[in-house]
Amino acid sequence: MRIAMANDHAGYALKLEIAEWLRDQGHEVEDFGTHDTQACDLPDFVYPAALAVARGEADRGIFVDGVGYGSAMIANKLPGVFAAVAQDPFCAGLARSHSDTNVLCIGGKIIGSALALDVVRAWMTTDYLGTTEEKYARRVGKVAEIAERHVRPLGD
Template sequence: MKIAMACDHAGTKLKNEIKEYLISQGHEVVDFGTKDENSCDLSDFVYPASLAVAKGECERGIFVDGVGYGSALIANKINGVYAAVCQDTFCAKLARWHTDSNVLCLGAKIIGSMIAMEIVKDWMATEALTDEKYRRRVKKVEEINNKHCLPVK
């Protein structure tokens, strides 16, 4: 699977650990940066990574910042991106099962490396539920998205 990754200065170390793991599992990673821990603006990296997911250039995205919410706020502005902040494995599974999220957002200041890796493993391995109840709910969210968000070109 091709994964878009992005972070700010607070998430650089954790992003690099996750990236290394994903590559070791045979995934292709497109790293949108940042590359170091110098202060930077998160949107400069999350925005292009989100566009790559929305355009289908990457199948999923994993974004890391200080608490995760900044990445999610930016990513969820893009039509076709469904970003979830997850701070434990249960939430990661639910984010895939119930909402078919295509972007995982993590907070490097909130969770440690070991928990983050377990979250990534579960989120990557979990498929969306396909029974009628969950597909109907996901479709309603997609309809809201398409009604209010401009298509990505």
């Protein structure tokens, strides 16, 4: 699977650990930066990574900032991107199984690397239940319909 990764200065170290784990699992990781711990502006890195997911150039995205919410706010502005913040494996699994999220946002100031890797593992290995249970497909479909009414398609 192709994974777009992005971070700000607060998520740099954790992103590196997650990327290593993903590669060890056989995934292809595209790192949109940042590439150090110097203070930076999160949108400069999350936006291009989220665009890669929206355009289908990446299958999923994993973004790491201070608390995760900034990344999710940015990513969810794009059509076809369904981002969730998860700080524990239970919520990460539900974000995949119930909501078919394609972007995971994690707070590098909130959880340590051991828990973060458990969160990523849960999210990466959980299947969406909408393929077998109609209620999840119906609910996600309603969200997609809202996006179709209010989110503009990507321009070139």
